[in-house]
Amino acid sequence: xxxxxxxxxxxxxxxxxxxxxxxxxxxxxxxxxxxxxxxxxxxxxxxxxxxxxxxxxxxxxxxxxxxxxxxxxxxxxxxxxxxxxxxxxxxxxxxxxxxxxxxxxxxxxxxxxxxxxxxxxxxxxxxxxxxxxxxxxxxxxxxxxxxxxxxxxxxxxxxxxxxxxxxxxxxxxxxxxxxxxxxxxxxxxxxxxxxxxxxxxxxxxxxxxxxxxxxxxxxxxxxxxxxxxxxxxxxxxxxxxxxxxxxxxxxxxxxxxxxxxxxxxxxxxxxxxxxxxxxxxxxxxxxxxxxxxxxxxxxxxxxxxxxxxxxx
Numbered sequence: 564x565x566x567x568x569x570x571x572x573x574x575x576x577x578x579x580x581x582x583x584x585x586x587x588x589x590x591x592x593x594x595x596x597x598x599x600x601x602x603x604x605x606x607x608x609x610x611x612x613x614x615x616x617x618x619x620x621x622x623x624x625x626x627x628x629x630x631x632x633x634x635x636x637x638x639x640x641x642x643x644x645x646x647x648x649x650x651x652x653x654x655x656x657x658x659x660x661x662x663x664x665x666x667x668x669x670x671x672x673x674x675x676x677x678x679x680x681x682x683x684x685x686x687x688x689x690x691x692x693x694x695x696x697x698x699x700x701x702x703x704x705x706x707x708x709x710x711x712x713x714x715x716x717x718x719x720x721x722x723x724x725x726x727x728x729x730x731x732x733x734x735x736x737x738x739x740x741x742x743x744x745x746x747x748x749x750x751x752x753x754x755x756x757x758x759x760x761x762x763x764x765x766x767x768x769x770x771x772x773x774x775x776x777x778x779x780x781x782x783x784x785x786x787x788x789x790x791x792x793x794x795x796x797x798x799x800x801x802x803x804x805x806x807x808x809x810x811x812x813x814x815x816x817x818x819x820x821x822x823x824x825x826x827x828x829x830x831x832x833x834x835x836x837x838x839x840x841x842x843x844x845x846x847x848x849x850x851x852x853x854x855x856x857x858x859x860x861x862x863x864x865x866x867x868x869x870x871x872x873x874x875x
């Protein structure tokens with residue numbers, strides 16, 4: 564078994580470190596931010612392969628992750644629940660993401676907004692990300708993963724027989740040939756007045772609209788703007804998000820606004836999940852998951868384990 568260093572401490576990095584340690588490797592997970600400050604903590608947490616390619620591989624990784632998340636849903640400490648919701652379709656139906664997902668049905672007329680000809684109602688995992696990230700940290704510690712807070716400028720500064728780069732958008736700066744574009748996502752956080760169902764309308768005429776309920780809050784979105792480096796929430800964008808979401812889900816009309824957050828999705832032409840040699844040492848990349856970090860986390864982590872076993 565190898566000494567493996569995972570660079571990155573969001574949901575992809577932690578899940579990868581956990582799976583590697585469970586496979587018997589000696590693992591350290593190095594990150595420059597605590598989990599509460601990562602992009603993963605901002606995410607709505609709905610299992611859905613948003614803004615990620617290639618589809619033919621995403622389906623397999625996503626289904627593997629869905630199986631794990633579904634098995635975790637019985638344990639509240641994991642932050643995972645199964646919730647039914649509606650995915651709105653405004654153009655030609657493109658249901659590739661439902662491959663292998665059973666139990667869905669056509670949305671009824673009363674379940675759809677005006678102007679939407681169709682939609683899907685389906686029960687999916689919804690992950691309260693701060694809770695899930697804390698649980699992942701605890702699981703990592705329980706199997707001996709060393710959690711190290713340190714900024715990695717170059718991979719040459721990292722010890723280890725094998726390095727796994729799972730640092731989101733920063734992965735591009737660490738490994739030549741990995742091309743990732745950060746895409747700015749802003750969300751509004753509202754108190755939860757008792758909403759149980761999620762709602763996604765990613766082609767809403769006024770902009771991306773989603774409502775993801777959690778026990779103590781509702782994550783409302785959102786934006787997906789490539790090339791905007793500003794991490795400060797925009798008040799006008801915030802107001803527009805709240806207005807769209809309250810219109811889509813009237814139960815939010817009296818919900819208290821708790822705040823606004825910004826994160827940067829690591830978007831790529833396709834997920835970079837491959838082994839290569841960097842300065843004579845095996846390096847595995849696990850990056851470019853777009854808006855599908857938690858959706859692909861377990862499936863991609865299992866593939867990293869296979870790749871590390873091949874090169875170690």
